Amino acid sequence: MDPSSPLPPSQPPAPDPDSEPAELLDQLLQSLFDDFCFWFQRGLVLLELTPDHLLPVAEQQSLRQKLEEALQAIAATRALRAACSTPMAVDMDAMAPWHRLMMRVWNLSSMLRIAGVALPPDGRGGSEPQA
Helix, strand or coil: CCCCCCCCCCCCCCCCCCHHHHHHHHHHHHHHHHHHHHHHHHHHHHHHHCCCCCCCHHHHHHHHHHHHHHHHHHHHHHHHHHHCCCCCCCCHHHHHHHHHHHHHHHHHHHHHHHCCCCCCCCCCCCCCCCC
């Protein structure tokens, strides 16, 4: 059989053993990035509803800036991963601040709920984490 000839139709090409882990990594990271973005955008919405007596203006501004910077960082990370021709993970040390920031959003949501502030639906059909 000529090595340059295509495989017969009855034999599909063998799957690339490296493609399955790379595909799983992409799916996991995309889901994680989507969750971070959802909560960071939700945090921006919650900040608009936050009374100054619950969170002083300076803290609101600081949190808003961190949320906006995190959204930009995630967009940059997604772009870098998309530009690479090989699978690329993201260091846990790079994601740890995003996780802490997401927990701050959850805490803000809890503070608002306890204070009786009406929260808009989260758009996902679920409820926010309970503190």
